[in-house]
Amino acid sequence: MPVLVITGTGTEVGKTVTTAAVAAAALAAGRSVAVLKAAQTGVGPDERGDADEVARLAGPVTAGEIARFPEPLAPGTAARRAGMAPVHPPEVAERAAKLATEHDLVLVEGAGGLLVRFDAAGGTLADVAQLLGAPVLVVAQAGLGTLNTTELTARELRRRGLESAGVVIGSWPAEPDLPTRCNVADLPEVAAAPLLGAVPAGAGALPPAEFRTAAAGWLAPRLDGTWDAEAFRIREAP
């Protein structure tokens, strides 16, 4: 099933911008793409959510979200406080599986990190990935502190028997400091998964046409500079 679940080492790490980069690279490679934000918090009914932001940056994708809650909190907390029905992992998985019958690639973005709760029962994005049997891409921060959160995330994926697709640095600074430079070697070690790319800081503010042209180059470039689509599992499962 061509579903890639996109999580992060936390919130505000660049998951949405990375999702947009993967979507843009897939579109440029001629694939049809759907983007599903499992639960959107912190935006009002008329505001742009993460899936809309991906469409703005990447181009013509099918953009959807299961539910949105006004307060900028974990989805389970935001749903409870709003008196609204929470999102449960099976409905995210069902929606993603349906989109997968109609698209070459489905990108499912969580909210915050892997274990952020969607509902009172403690359902998370990890449960969604398990229900789908889908690989999980981890978006990591660039600098000091990322080794711990990346390893914790990778260990939890392994503990659950989930496949890690790899790690992408969500916001690579123009002038990387010493820990940031060292992390390029250390992140794949602690994640026990490949480093698949780094999205430059400020990429989300690029004009969309520039973003789309550059995106593939930020992700798992091959030696010839083309995008390594295989690394992102842009293919049918056997």
Ligand SMILES: Nc1ncnc2c1ncn2[C@@H]1O[C@H](COP(=O)(O)OP(=O)(O)OP(=O)(O)O)[C@@H](O)[C@H]1O
């Ligand atoms: N590479 C980047 N270029 C430009 N802006 C970025 C980049 N990475 C992150 N940002 C900015 O940092 C903020 C958080 O990024 P983003 O929305 O991608 O976080 P997230 O990990 O998707 O968080 P959430 O848990 O809310 O979904 C946004 O305001 C975004 O514009």
Ligand SMILES: C[C@H](N)[C@H](N)CCCCCC(=O)O
């Ligand atoms: C509002 C924010 N931007 C995200 N959508 C939700 C992040 C929840 C993080 C919860 C936590 O890990 O403490």
Ligand SMILES: [Mg+2]
């Ligand atoms: Mg996001």
